[in-house]
Amino acid sequence: MLKLMNAQACMEQLSAYASSALIDEAELTPKPGLVDLQSNGAHDDLNVELMRRSAFALQPTFAKMAEAAYGSKPSMQLRERLAAIGRDGERIMLEATGGVNTHRGAIWALGLLTAAAAIAECGDPDFLIGFNPPPLQAGFQSGGVETPPDSPMFSHAERVRCPADIARIAGAIACYPDRFAPASNTHGQQVQRQFGAAGARGEACQGFPHVLRLGLPALLDARSRGLSETCARLDSLMHMMSHLEDTCLLYRGGRYALHTARQGARNVVSLGGTSVKEGWQALEQLDRDLLAQHASPGGSADLLAAVLFLDRIKGGSRLSTRQSGKG
Ligand SMILES: CC(C)(COP(=O)(O)OP(=O)(O)OC[C@H]1O[C@@H](n2cnc3c(N)ncnc32)[C@H](O[C@H]2O[C@H](COP(=O)(O)OP(=O)(O)OP(=O)(O)O)[C@@H](O)[C@H]2O)[C@@H]1O)[C@@H](O)C(=O)NCCC(=O)NCCS
Numbered sequence: 001m002l003k004l005m006n007a008q009a010c011m012e013q014l015s016a017y018a019s020s021a022l023i024d025e026a027e028l029t030p031k032p033g034l035v036d037l038q039s040n041g042a043h044d045d046l047n048v049e050l051m052r053r054s055a056f057a058l059q060p061t062f063a064k065m066a067e068a069a070y071g072s073k074p075s076m077q078l079r080e081r082l083a084a085i086g087r088d089g090e091r092i093m094l095e096a097t098g099g100v101n102t103h104r105g106a107i108w109a110l111g112l113l114t115a116a117a118a119i120a121e122c123g124d125p126d127f128l129i130g131f132n133p134p135p136l137q138a139g140f141q142s143g144g145v146e147t148p149p150d151s152p153m154f155s156h157a158e159r160v161r162c163p164a165d166i167a168r169i170a171g172a173i174a175c176y177p178d179r180f181a182p183a184s185n186t187h188g189q190q191v192q193r194q195f196g197a198a199g200a201r202g203e204a205c206q207g208f209p210h211v212l213r214l215g216l217p218a219l220l221d222a223r224s225r226g227l228s229e230t231c232a233r234l235d236s237l238m239h240m241m242s243h244l245e246d247t248c249l250l251y252r253g254g255r256y257a258l259h260t261a262r263q264g265a266r267n268v269v270s271l272g273g274t275s276v277k278e279g280w281q282a283l284e285q286l287d288r289d290l291l292a293q294h295a296s297p298g299g300s301a302d303l304l305a306a307v308l309f310l311d312r313i314k315g316g317s318r319l320s321t322r323q324s325g326k327g
């Protein structure tokens with residue numbers, strides 16, 4: 001099988017993409033309830049400088065994940081190796097931020113996607129044709145679903161850099177158990193017990209449906225309509241937030257906070273998105289509503305970083321949001 005990049009180049013490029021996707025997500029402004037260039041959202045202990053520091057500090061973690069996965073296939077051994085690197089990454093993040101949880105969910109999502117992209121980069125994506133992730137939760141619109149390009153018209157590079165294949169490989173890795181996971185009682189686990197939410201683990205095991213079926217198509221659709229990069233990214237976030245069962249929202253504010261976020265994001269989308277005056281006003285209203293509840297959609301923010309990561313791999317726009325205005 002043709003290898004597009006050697007291991008070193010693969011590690012360097014994928015880890016740089018992952019780290020800059022985190023920075024692009026943090027700098028996207030204005031995001032409701034979240035840290036951005038203008039505010040700390042619903043967070044007392046976070047700010048954009050801390051998010052940037054965390055994103056830079058995590059680049060070697062993503063490089064290690066790419067290195068571990070390059071040339072391999074999804075397996076329990078790989079899952080356990082990545083989990084060890086991920087837990088080490090969490091320690092590095094906490095050291096860099098003075099103990100603040102900036103990117104725990106992102107280490108998980110982007111770590112799996114980085115590893116999957118490294119596998120795809122030097123392997124044959126066909127080996128996953130038999131892998132079927134669990135059924136999607138109800139309520140997904142399938143508009144713009146990207147299916148793996150299997151026509152001979154697609155080049156090898158297009159095939160191995162196909163977001164759907166990468167997400168499917170990431171899902172296959174995530175579904176393996178990690179025998180060395182320490183016993184813990186995370187916010188996510190508490191919320192899972194209380195509300196039955198599948199959280200970050202469920203999203204990954206299903207092959208990142210919110211990223212693939214909502215976030216990425218919304219980003220590409222907005223760009224194809226000539227909208228600014230800022231609006232395209234905000235629309236992508238709104239589409240995912242409309243549906244995601246975000247454990248950050250559930251932990252902080254229960255079902256009411258989750259409903260506020262989903263309904264508010266649906267309003268933005270149904271009013272035509274953030275490039276339309278009424279949609280923009282709905283975005284501002286959503287920010288006020290989330291702040292009033294001290295609620296933060298941190299899971300959606302992580303998934304936006306995942307969208308931006310896959311978009312980069314696919315060769316999408318490298319525009320910084322700061323270079324473009326609203327509308
Ligand atoms: C398997 C793990 C995901 C286990 O983690 P956990 O049991 O905690 O599971 P979740 O809560 O479901 O998810 C963890 C984080 O993922 C983000 N998230 C939430 N919902 C979703 C969702 N539906 N889909 C995808 N991602 C989701 C979210 O992260 C973001 O929010 C965090 C900040 O929140 P905040 O409320 O400010 O901070 P806290 O400290 O929690 O509380 P406060 O005191 O401030 O109120 C921030 O991290 C964002 O990134 C969830 O928090 C996995 O994490 C794991 O096992 N990791 C170790 C092994 C590993 O890394 N492996 C990698 C490769 S195999």
Ligand SMILES: Nc1ncnc2[nH]cnc12
Pocket residue numbers: 025026033034035036041043046051102103106296297298299301302
């Ligand atoms: N911009 C952001 N604000 C708050 N929590 C986050 N988790 C990931 N990105 C975030």
